Amino acid sequence: MQRSSPKKDAILREATKLFSENGYWDTSISDIAHATGVAEGTIFYHFHSKEELFLAVLQKFKTELISSFHQFLDTHEFADGLEMLEASITFYLQQTRKMEERFLLLHRHHYYQIAEDNQKCWHHLEDIYSSLISIFEQAIIKGQKDCSIKPVSTKNKALLIFTLVDGLVRLNTYKLYRADELYNDLIESCRSMLQSTT
Amino acid sequence: MQRSSPKKDAILREATKLFSENGYWDTSISDIAHATGVAEGTIFYHFHSKEELFLAVLQKFKTELISSFHQFLDTHEFADGLEMLEASITFYLQQTRKMEERFLLLHRHHYYQIAEDNQKCWHHLEDIYSSLISIFEQAIIKGQKDCSIKPVSTKNKALLIFTLVDGLVRLNTYKLYRADELYNDLIESCRSMLQSTT
DNA sequence: TTAGAAACTGAATGAGTACTCAGTCAAAAA
DNA sequence: TTTTTGACTGAGTACTCATTCAGTTTCTAA
Numbered sequence: 206m207q208r209s210s211p212k213k214d215a216i217l218r219e220a221t222k223l224f225s226e227n228g229y230w231d232t233s234i235s236d237i238a239h240a241t242g243v244a245e246g247t248i249f250y251h252f253h254s255k256e257e258l259f260l261a262v263l264q265k266f267k268t269e270l271i272s273s274f275h276q277f278l279d280t281h282e283f284a285d286g287l288e289m290l291e292a293s294i295t296f297y298l299q300q301t302r303k304m305e306e307r308f309l310l311l312h313r314h315h316y317y318q319i320a321e322d323n324q325k326c327w328h329h330l331e332d333i334y335s336s337l338i339s340i341f342e343q344a345i346i347k348g349q350k351d352c353s354i355k356p357v358s359t360k361n362k363a364l365l366i367f368t369l370v371d372g373l374v375r376l377n378t379y380k381l382y383r384a385d386e387l388y389n390d391l392i393e394s395c396r397s398m399l400q401s402t403t
Numbered sequence: 404m405q406r407s408s409p410k411k412d413a414i415l416r417e418a419t420k421l422f423s424e425n426g427y428w429d430t431s432i433s434d435i436a437h438a439t440g441v442a443e444g445t446i447f448y449h450f451h452s453k454e455e456l457f458l459a460v461l462q463k464f465k466t467e468l469i470s471s472f473h474q475f476l477d478t479h480e481f482a483d484g485l486e487m488l489e490a491s492i493t494f495y496l497q498q499t500r501k502m503e504e505r506f507l508l509l510h511r512h513h514y515y516q517i518a519e520d521n522q523k524c525w526h527h528l529e530d531i532y533s534s535l536i537s538i539f540e541q542a543i544i545k546g547q548k549d550c551s552i553k554p555v556s557t558k559n560k561a562l563l564i565f566t567l568v569d570g571l572v573r574l575n576t577y578k579l580y581r582a583d584e585l586y587n588d589l590i591e592s593c594r595s596m597l598q599s600t601t
Numbered sequence: 602t603t604a605g606a607a608a609c610t611g612a613a614t615g616a617g618t619a620c621t622c623a624g625t626c627a628a629a630a631a
Numbered sequence: 632t633t634t635t636t637g638a639c640t641g642a643g644t645a646c647t648c649a650t651t652c653a654g655t656t657t658c659t660a661a
Contacts (some may be wrong), residue, residue, distance in 0.1 A: 210637090210638065210639090212638080212639080213638095243639080243640090244639065244640040244641055245640085245641070246639070246640055246641065246642095247638080247639055247640070250637095250638070250639065250640090251638090
């Protein structure tokens with residue numbers, strides 16, 4: 206019978222923090238063990254390898270992120286598609302702030318490197334991205350039905366909007382520019398990309 | 404007196420290739436030495452450390468990239484600002500294809516990590532990004548003078564356009580989506596973001 | 602021709618690393 | 632109570648890797 210193991214959760218929590226602060230390679234198992242207050246062996250008792258631990262962090266992020274999106278869509282009503290799109294962008298930016306560390310981790314390159322020869326990792330990334338993009342896509346589809354959005358390739362426009370929003374998040378995390386100040390311009394740009402000119 | 408050292412160039416060339424293929428941590432000095440056909444010691448004769456070699460790759464990229472932009476602007480005439488912007492986007496996408504490895508390296512996260520406590524690295528990144536963004540900005544300024552582009556905050560719009568274009572490049576390098584197919588939508592979106600509605 | 606400097610070598614070093622494993626401990630099952 | 636089993640430990644192992652350095656080769660200026 207499985208007994209409860211609070212240390213497993215603690216390890217996952219500290220690993221998330223350290224990986225996103227310092228990256229995969231600059232975080233040693235010994236660092237994580239120290240931060241958690243656990244022996245190194247304990248980490249390997251719960252996770253077969255460092256890479257598996259790293260993937261467990263991604264996996265947990267994925268489930269929490271996707272469920273937060275479902276909750277968002279289930280609990281909100283929108284007047285029209287364009288409003289839904291704007292609300293989705295705002296919600297997305299909120300999430301990136303709330304789950305800041307893990308979005309940073311997502312933007313780091315190492316997951317993409319692992320994904321090259323690890324299908325599981327690739328699927329996690331794909332799931333995350335498609336769930337992000339699909340919110341925008343659903344809004345565009347709705348908007349095209351109610352004519353608040355002009356007829357365009359929904360998939361492609363959703364990708365471009367996603368790219369735009371996610372690019373801002375990246376500029377922010379890298380601290381290259383103050384992305385906050387771009388919020389109004391972002392919304393306005395999306396509107397002119399999509400709005401029916403009636 | 405300094406003698407010519409073809410091996411230094413060869414090291415830099417192979418390092419660029421290996422770093423962009425496998426990343427910083429998965430590329431050892433011994434790998435680079437083997438690939439170049441040089442003893443490990445030779446690398447440390449020319450570069451004080453692995454990190455310095457990594458930065459030398461960035462430095463070289465920066466100078467070549469910036470000079471290619473200057474050449475582009477010096478040798479082209481544009482009917483109006485909007486045309487200049489479209490041409491700049493096309494040129495930028497061309498460059499990312501021509502310097503594919505190095506753009507991949509730029510998108511990898513490790514430079515940003517080093518930049519956190521290495522001013523030199525931070526300046527390289529800043530120079531690269533501002534030179535990229537300034538092309539778009541110049542086009543927008545020109546377009547506002549000749550009224551092909553509506554009056555907007557040039558800096559912010561340039562950032563958003565950059566974000567959009569660069570996002571596509573990233574989607575491409577990560578092979579998450581076929582970004583080629585988005586080219587037309589990209590241009591069209593930029594146009595509706597900027598075009599005067601006259 | 603030769604001294605001296607620059608370019609280059611590669612074995613040795615030592616710091617760090619992921620991971621193993623024999624064994625301890627505590628709680629649940631018998 | 633005794634036995635079993637899952638959770639946990641941490642010293643030990645095997646290995647990788649950046650960096651060093653004493654020495655060799657190659658070039659050039661005098």
